[in-house]
Amino acid sequence: MKSRITLKELAKLLNVSVSTVSKALNDSPEISPKTIERVKELAALHKYRPNPTAVNLKSSKSGTIGVIIPNIANSFFAKVLSGMEEKAQKEGLQVITYISNEYIEKERHISELLTSGYVDGVLIAIAEETQRKKEFEHIENIIDFDIPVVLYDRIGFEMPVDKVGIDDHRVFYEATKDLQNKGVNKIGIATSIHHMGVGKSRINGYKEALRKNDTFYIANSAKMESLTEKTLKMLLEDKVEAVLCSDFDSTMLTYRLAYEHGLRIPEDLKIIGFIRGGLAKYLTPSVSYVDQSPHKIGEKAMEVLINRINKKDATPKTKYIIETNVVHLESTRFD
Amino acid sequence: MKSRITLKELAKLLNVSVSTVSKALNDSPEISPKTIERVKELAALHKYRPNPTAVNLKSSKSGTIGVIIPNIANSFFAKVLSGMEEKAQKEGLQVITYISNEYIEKERHISELLTSGYVDGVLIAIAEETQRKKEFEHIENIIDFDIPVVLYDRIGFEMPVDKVGIDDHRVFYEATKDLQNKGVNKIGIATSIHHMGVGKSRINGYKEALRKNDTFYIANSAKMESLTEKTLKMLLEDKVEAVLCSDFDSTMLTYRLAYEHGLRIPEDLKIIGFIRGGLAKYLTPSVSYVDQSPHKIGEKAMEVLINRINKKDATPKTKYIIETNVVHLESTRFD
DNA sequence: CTGAAAGCGCTTACAG
DNA sequence: CTGAAAGCGCTTACAG
Numbered sequence: 001m002k003s004r005i006t007l008k009e010l011a012k013l014l015n016v017s018v019s020t021v022s023k024a025l026n027d028s029p030e031i032s033p034k035t036i037e038r039v040k041e042l043a044a045l046h047k048y049r050p051n052p053t054a055v056n057l058k059s060s061k062s063g064t065i066g067v068i069i070p071n072i073a074n075s076f077f078a079k080v081l082s083g084m085e086e087k088a089q090k091e092g093l094q095v096i097t098y099i100s101n102e103y104i105e106k107e108r109h110i111s112e113l114l115t116s117g118y119v120d121g122v123l124i125a126i127a128e129e130t131q132r133k134k135e136f137e138h139i140e141n142i143i144d145f146d147i148p149v150v151l152y153d154r155i156g157f158e159m160p161v162d163k164v165g166i167d168d169h170r171v172f173y174e175a176t177k178d179l180q181n182k183g184v185n186k187i188g189i190a191t192s193i194h195h196m197g198v199g200k201s202r203i204n205g206y207k208e209a210l211r212k213n214d215t216f217y218i219a220n221s222a223k224m225e226s227l228t229e230k231t232l233k234m235l236l237e238d239k240v241e242a243v244l245c246s247d248f249d250s251t252m253l254t255y256r257l258a259y260e261h262g263l264r265i266p267e268d269l270k271i272i273g274f275i276r277g278g279l280a281k282y283l284t285p286s287v288s289y290v291d292q293s294p295h296k297i298g299e300k301a302m303e304v305l306i307n308r309i310n311k312k313d314a315t316p317k318t319k320y321i322i323e324t325n326v327v328h329l330e331s332t333r334f335d
Numbered sequence: 336m337k338s339r340i341t342l343k344e345l346a347k348l349l350n351v352s353v354s355t356v357s358k359a360l361n362d363s364p365e366i367s368p369k370t371i372e373r374v375k376e377l378a379a380l381h382k383y384r385p386n387p388t389a390v391n392l393k394s395s396k397s398g399t400i401g402v403i404i405p406n407i408a409n410s411f412f413a414k415v416l417s418g419m420e421e422k423a424q425k426e427g428l429q430v431i432t433y434i435s436n437e438y439i440e441k442e443r444h445i446s447e448l449l450t451s452g453y454v455d456g457v458l459i460a461i462a463e464e465t466q467r468k469k470e471f472e473h474i475e476n477i478i479d480f481d482i483p484v485v486l487y488d489r490i491g492f493e494m495p496v497d498k499v500g501i502d503d504h505r506v507f508y509e510a511t512k513d514l515q516n517k518g519v520n521k522i523g524i525a526t527s528i529h530h531m532g533v534g535k536s537r538i539n540g541y542k543e544a545l546r547k548n549d550t551f552y553i554a555n556s557a558k559m560e561s562l563t564e565k566t567l568k569m570l571l572e573d574k575v576e577a578v579l580c581s582d583f584d585s586t587m588l589t590y591r592l593a594y595e596h597g598l599r600i601p602e603d604l605k606i607i608g609f610i611r612g613g614l615a616k617y618l619t620p621s622v623s624y625v626d627q628s629p630h631k632i633g634e635k636a637m638e639v640l641i642n643r644i645n646k647k648d649a650t651p652k653t654k655y656i657i658e659t660n661v662v663h664l665e666s667t668r669f670d
Numbered sequence: 671c672t673g674a675a676a677g678c679g680c681t682t683a684c685a686g
Numbered sequence: 687c688t689g690a691a692a693g694c695g696c697t698t699a700c701a702g
Contacts, residue, residue, distance in 0.1 A: 003480065003481070004450070004451065004452060004480075006695060006696085007695065007696065007697095008695075008696095016672075016673085017672065017673045017674075018673085018674095018695090018696085018697095019672075019673055019674075019675095019697080019698080020671090020672055020673070022695095022696070022697060022698085023672090023697085023698085026697085028698095030671065030672080031671070031672080032671055032672090035671080035672085049447075049450075049451040049452075050451075050695080050696070051392075051451070051452050051694090051695050051696070052451060052452055052453055053388055053391045053392045053397060053452060053694085053695080053696090054392055054678090054694075054695035054696040054697090055695080055696060055697085056388045056678095056696095057386075057388045057389055057392050057677095057678050057679070057680090057694090057695080057696075058677085058678055058695085058696055058697050058698090059678085059696095059697080060678070062388060064431070072413045072414070072416055072417045072420075073410060073413055073414050073417060073611075073613070075408060075410055075413065078407045078408055078410065078413040079407070079408050081407055081432070081434075082407045082408060082434055082436075085407075085432060085433070085434045086434070089433075089434075089441075089444075094431045094448075094453060095431065095432050095433075096399070096429045096430065096431055096432075097416070097420060097430050097431075097432045098420070098424075098430075099416075099417055099420045099421070099424075101417075106424075109424075112384075113429075115339070115384075116339065116384040116385075116386070116387060117339060117384075117386050117387055117388060118387055118429060145338065145339075146338070252614070252617035253617065255617065255619065256616075256617045256618075256619055259619035259620075260619075276408075278408070279587070279614070281591075282587035282588065282590065282591045283591075283618075284590065284591055284594035284595075284619060285594075341678095341679060341680085342679065342680065342681095343679075343680095351688075351689085352688065352689045352690075353679090353680085353681095353689085353690095354681080354682080354688075354689055354690075354691095355687090355688055355689070357679095357680070357681060357682085358681085358682085358688090361681085363682095365687065365688080366687070366688080367687055367688090370687080370688085385679080385680070386678090386679050386680070388678085388679080388680090389678075389679035389680040389681090389694090390679080390680060390681085391680095391694095392678090392679080392680075392693095392694050392695065392696090393679085393680055393681050393682090393693085393694055394680095394681085394694085395694070
């Protein structure tokens with residue numbers, strides 16, 4: 001059993017005071033170059049590392065960022081997390097991961113921890129249940145404690161914090177317009193997240209792009225059974241020519257239902273979905289998708305948060321939009 | 336701006352000493368019930384929470400578990416993480432996430448942090464590069480510091496630590512036997528992880544299940560281009576009747592290549608893959624898969640680690656095997 | 671240039 | 687039953 005050497009032990013070995021060792025290691029101008037060298041040499045020899053807990057206690061910092069993730073099984077959030085972690089690692093910060101599983105009670109519990117001083121800042125994508133209930137006190141509570149908060153991905157909320165995400169409205173607005181320009185008239189939406197902020201924005205973008213005589217076709221349900229039923233109606237009765245899918249489940253479901261009912265993609269039905277490229281390209285046919293650059297969202301959110309923590313950024317709270325683009329694969333091929 | 340009330344402030348308000356407050360909050364028998372009540376009441380009123388950093392410094396614990404993840408975009412690891420996080424949350428522990436991206440240098444850097452006292456224990460799935468180079472000093476270093484370590488998922492290494500994973504060998508052994516029993520003779524493997532421990536075990540399980548006159552068919556490459564070529568050869572020239580795929584990419588690639596080259600699944604080709612059920616069921620046709628219970632692996636690994644930390648478990652280091660089973664969907668349908 | 675002292679917010683043996 | 691003191695491992699104003 002080894003254990004890390006402390007300042008005190010180092011001081012003893014060097015026959016100097018703890019203060020001197022501490023200052024030397026921190027390159028204080030108060031200390032002679034000679035001493036600094038001696039101290040650093042021995043420290044290196046013993047692989048001295050300051051005890052982070054002690055440093056934190058002194059500085060009233062934790063050196064840690066709290067990230068609240070609604071659903072880590074969603075590969076979008078997994079990638080966002082990897083962007084955050086990468087940035088944090090570069091800055092020497094630790095990332096504590098909390099998973100809300102979309103539940104408000106979990107989120108409340110996490111918020112309680114966060115205000116106890118576990119972290120210097122918080123990145124949060126607000127849970128589905130919280131959005132539904134519209135109860136944000138626990139999040140406002142974090143803000144009240146002067147802990148910098150940045151909203152990521154789910155950014156359509158009135159809160160005095162920075163936000164980093166995509167322009168959900170625009171994505172579907174432009175996707176719809178683009179399909180129209182290519183001659184597609186009956187366009188529908190399949191969504192299992194219509195009750196969430198990002199889902200609403202996407203739907204609104206679609207609606208706004210529709211022209212005077214166009215009809216809305218929206219298959220929406222968070223329950224798979226009901227979504228299946230509604231999507232089938234849209235495909236088989238309404239006979240839409242294209243479907244914009246707002247999330248993983250609606251994308252895969254539409255893809256699967258077309259297969260089950262003999263609709264050929266893209267000949268009979270065009271699809272644009274929200275899935276990751278690493279999956280989309282393997283589907284048969286490959287499915288066109290909205291590239292959200294999740295890694296970049298994570299990096300940017302972390303960057304913005306760190307700047308707030310370091311007070312480098314005293315500007316008003318800002319909304320940062322990460323560019324998206326539709327990657328066209330076989331499911332939107334026009335012959 | 337609020338900020339958490341401290342013991343000292345509480346003591347002042349109550350006109351008692353800091354020690355008394357501390358003891359009262361910890362239900363010390365030294366303190367009179369009356370005082371305990373008074374103290375707790377005021378503490379509740381002010382929503383007092385002990386400063387975790389201070390508590391940690393006193394106890395020389397961090398209340399934190401470090402999890403090293405090779406690749407969070409892999410939904411298997413994402414789910415493992417969620418199992419870990421859930422268990423940790425129940426035990427009042429924080430999870431610090433570190434992502435190695437399969438690189439040894441990252442892993443070394445993380446190990447350095449871990450031995451500095453950031454965490455009370457470590458859960459690690461060893462990076463691909465580390466496995467290739469067979470250089471494990473940085474991990475042994477963590478163990479030398481008496482920080483409990485548990486290997487998860489990638490458990491085929493000689494190390495004096497607990498291990499939690501699946502029986503990779505058996506999975507493919509039994510899948511192969513099962514196919515044989517159903518009359519399938521030419522069985523092949525597609526894999527992009529043949530150079531990793533889990534990949535090797537799976538391949539060995541398959542080989543062992545083959546009978547005297549059976550031929551090996553193994554398409555193996557970590558490079559997609561080469562894997563594509565080898566898999567195509569196996570499908571079109573060797574004309575295997577079934578393919579066991581050892582990972583996400585090989586599964587999806589085989590699925591896609593069959594489509595591109597007009598092989599019908601399952602009529603011409605049967606597939607069993609390593610993908611998650613939430614995806615498998617949506618594929619066209621749906622693809623049979625090995626259910627690894629990643630959430631359970633995460634929970635178990637965290638549980639084992641916590642027991643080690645609390646010295647509840649003084650037994651020799653153990654390997655815990657989580658049960659798997661093949662979920663048969665359309666891609667292995669026999670008519 | 672070096673060191674003694676105070677303090678970050680707690681806990682706990684010890685004294686009274 | 688209550689409190690003063692020491693200490694966890696650091697940093698930093700202050701004195702010399």
